[in-house]
Amino acid sequence: MIQKDGIATQEMIDSITPSAERRSKGPVAVVECFQSIPCNPCYTSCPRKAMKELIDINDMPQVNTDICNGCGVCISHCPGLAIFVIDETYGDNQCLIKMPYEFTPLPSEGDYVTATDRGGKPVCRGKVVKVVNTPMQDRTPIIHLVVPKEFSMIVRSLNINDIYDDNTYICRCEELTLGELREYIRKGYTTLDEIKRITRAGMGPCQGRTCRQLIMNEIAKLTGVKPQDQLMSTFRPPVKPVKLGFYAQEDTDNE
Amino acid sequence: MNKSASVVIIGGGISGNAIAYELAKRGQKDIVLLEKKFLTAGSTGRCGAGIRMQWGTKLNCIMSKYSVERYEHLNEELDYEHDIEFKQGGYLMCAATSKEMEQFALNVKLQNSLGIPSRMITPQEALEIIPYINTDYMIGGAFCQKDGHLNPFHTTQAFANAAQRLGVCIEKFTTVTGIDVDNGKVIGVQTDKGYIATNVVVDCAGGYSQYIAKMAGIDLPLYSQRHQILVTEPVEPLQGPMFMGFAHNIYCQQSPHGSFIMGRGDDEEPKDGRITSGWTFLEEMAKNCVKLLPLLKDLTVVRQWSGLYNMSPDKQPIYGHAPNVEGFYMASGFSGHGFMFGPVTGVVMAEMILGLSPTVDASQLCFDRFEKGQLFIEPSVV
Numbered sequence: 321m322i323q324k325d326g327i328a329t330q331e332m333i334d335s336i337t338p339s340a341e342r343r344s345k346g347p348v349a350v351v352e353c354f355q356s357i358p359c360n361p362c363y364t365s366c367p368r369k370a371m372k373e374l375i376d377i378n379d380m381p382q383v384n385t386d387i388c389n390g391c392g393v394c395i396s397h398c399p400g401l402a403i404f405v406i407d408e409t410y411g412d413n414q415c416l417i418k419m420p421y422e423f424t425p426l427p428s429e430g431d432y433v434t435a436t437d438r439g440g441k442p443v444c445r446g447k448v449v450k451v452v453n454t455p456m457q458d459r460t461p462i463i464h465l466v467v468p469k470e471f472s473m474i475v476r477s478l479n480i481n482d483i484y485d486d487n488t489y490i491c492r493c494e495e496l497t498l499g500e501l502r503e504y505i506r507k508g509y510t511t512l513d514e515i516k517r518i519t520r521a522g523m524g525p526c527q528g529r530t531c532r533q534l535i536m537n538e539i540a541k542l543t544g545v546k547p548q549d550q551l552m553s554t555f556r557p558p559v560k561p562v563k564l565g566f567y568a569q570e571d572t573d574n575e
Numbered sequence: 576m577n578k579s580a581s582v583v584i585i586g587g588g589i590s591g592n593a594i595a596y597e598l599a600k601r602g603q604k605d606i607v608l609l610e611k612k613f614l615t616a617g618s619t620g621r622c623g624a625g626i627r628m629q630w631g632t633k634l635n636c637i638m639s640k641y642s643v644e645r646y647e648h649l650n651e652e653l654d655y656e657h658d659i660e661f662k663q664g665g666y667l668m669c670a671a672t673s674k675e676m677e678q679f680a681l682n683v684k685l686q687n688s689l690g691i692p693s694r695m696i697t698p699q700e701a702l703e704i705i706p707y708i709n710t711d712y713m714i715g716g717a718f719c720q721k722d723g724h725l726n727p728f729h730t731t732q733a734f735a736n737a738a739q740r741l742g743v744c745i746e747k748f749t750t751v752t753g754i755d756v757d758n759g760k761v762i763g764v765q766t767d768k769g770y771i772a773t774n775v776v777v778d779c780a781g782g783y784s785q786y787i788a789k790m791a792g793i794d795l796p797l798y799s800q801r802h803q804i805l806v807t808e809p810v811e812p813l814q815g816p817m818f819m820g821f822a823h824n825i826y827c828q829q830s831p832h833g834s835f836i837m838g839r840g841d842d843e844e845p846k847d848g849r850i851t852s853g854w855t856f857l858e859e860m861a862k863n864c865v866k867l868l869p870l871l872k873d874l875t876v877v878r879q880w881s882g883l884y885n886m887s888p889d890k891q892p893i894y895g896h897a898p899n900v901e902g903f904y905m906a907s908g909f910s911g912h913g914f915m916f917g918p919v920t921g922v923v924m925a926e927m928i929l930g931l932s933p934t935v936d937a938s939q940l941c942f943d944r945f946e947k948g949q950l951f952i953e954p955s956v957v
Contacts, residue, residue, distance in 0.1 A: 518728055
């Protein structure tokens with residue numbers, strides 16, 4: 321519910337998604353404004369008059385995608401940070417997303433980041449190709465982020481910590497990195513149990529609480545076998561680490 | 576999957592992979608190894624992974640010495656990309672009774688005569704090796720620096736990788752459902768992924784060996800018993816050798832990775848094939864460990880698990896072939912020592928199958944020793 325969590329529903333997104341044909345032609349603005357509020361800078365800022373005139377200032381904006389060329393001027397003018405420009409013609413299977421970003425620190429050009437969806441969940445790895453932050457943007461910098469094309473309508477924000485980095489620790493107890501994990505999967509260790517035995521991932525104090533799901537997801541990505549169809553490893557006692565001395569105590573009181 | 580093979584090996588543990596490698600190294604082609612789950616899923620991957628040369632019979636001393644010497648150079652021999660983590664921290668055998676001391680003295684004499692560098696130690700000398708032993712419970716012991724411990728997953732994988740490079744076909748997640756015998760000869764193996772025609776089957780299915788043999792109509796005098804083990808969090812290196820006591824019923828060692836691995840035997844353990852974990856073990860193990868090695872009381876246990884000992888009537892392996900089914904070989908009934916004997920198992924079985932003269936004469940461990948009443952009694956087993 322957008323009133324509760326601020327995240328647009330799929331239905332709402334569908335209602336403002338430019339047609340596939342239009343998206344295939346080049347950059348276009350996507351205005352994700354779903355509330356009747358007295359606000360009109362998107363309309364007044366557009367140099368091409370691509371935004372339909374707001375007769376009542378409470379009207380919701382509508383983009384004429386035939387006129388819009390995706391220049392992105394409106395992005396910084398929207399006080400609700402609701403406007404994005406997507407360009408699915410950016411490269412082979414890649415798409416460029418221009419998004420407003422008001423967090424600090426800002427990413428730098430060339431950085432790899434975690435591209436997230438509207439709710440902040442990681443989606444994929446993204447590459448920052450440009451950071452636009454001139455007085456024109458009035459402290460609402462615009463980040464140009466490149467992600468795989470299929471995520472053009474999913475990725476809407478970023479986290480500067482790149483969780484898809486090869487050096488990211490998957491198993492923190494036994495220090496297995498993502499890069500190493502991928503290498504093992506490629507070599508043919510394609511079940512959680514095999515990864516566990518050859519790398520010790522999941523054998524440490526947390527007993528796989530952190531890494532189990534991450535490893536299964538990674539196996540799914542590289543082999544196509546969904547986590548729910550993969551073999552689960554055995555859950556073994558004790559549930560959490562307990563000192564030997566505790567078990568060795570004589571029972572003092574038999575209730 | 577291959578429709579035919581010259582040799583089908585059943586079991587993807589240390590024995591199966593070592594046999595596959597040794598056969599291929601000797602020029603055997605078209606070898607298929609079948610494993611129900613993944614490599615080391617059974618007893619190999621669940622074992623304590625210690626290796627000792629301190630035995631009480633000549634044959635076991637010779638076999639374990641051979642294995643240790645192979646393990647010392649296995650990384651290089653098999654050109655393994657990782658490390659089998661062989662740590663020769665020694666085995667400190669703790670004697671609790673004068674009877675045990677007498678046995679150890681005999682053993683050490685035998686071991687020394689075979690070139691095994693073991694020696695008797697006093698409790699005082701034991702403290703120099705492991706400073707936190709509670710010597711109240713020991714009257715002496717024996718020590719051999721060349722004994723040690725290695726990583727069972729990597730060791731098995733090292734054999735498997737080398738075998739695959741020599742052309743061995745390893746089929747994981749493949750279950751054997753039947754063995755076809757015609758006129759007293761093995762003719763093929765049925766699996767859930769298809770049929771493989773073959774004249775030679777090697778049964779090294781660990782805790783499931785007797786069931787595999789049954790498929791060929793062979794009764795093995797074996798049963799599988801659960802053994803439990805636990806592991807602690809990793810800590811800085813504290814303990815060089817494996818600490819072991821027969822009367823005290825304990826083995827406890829620190830792996831190179833830092834965790835302590837310890838286990839014990841228990842005659843009450845179930846023999847129905849279950850590999851679950853039990854509370855009694857945890858309590859008894861902890862009491863024993865804290866009593867004998869008090870410093871370890873503050874280590875936290877992160878996991879316990881269990882595996883199957885494939886027990887034979889004399890607690891010694893069977894290296895042999897079935898007398899009434901031609902082409903059926905077995906390397907089973909290791910009774911808890913299959914991993915440490917891995918290299919010798921590979922060589923003995925490969926040479927037996929190919930009819931080559933044996934590097935190590937293990938004919939005393941043949942299958943028909945039970946019928947003939949010639950049990951092979953080893954005084955030093957847990």
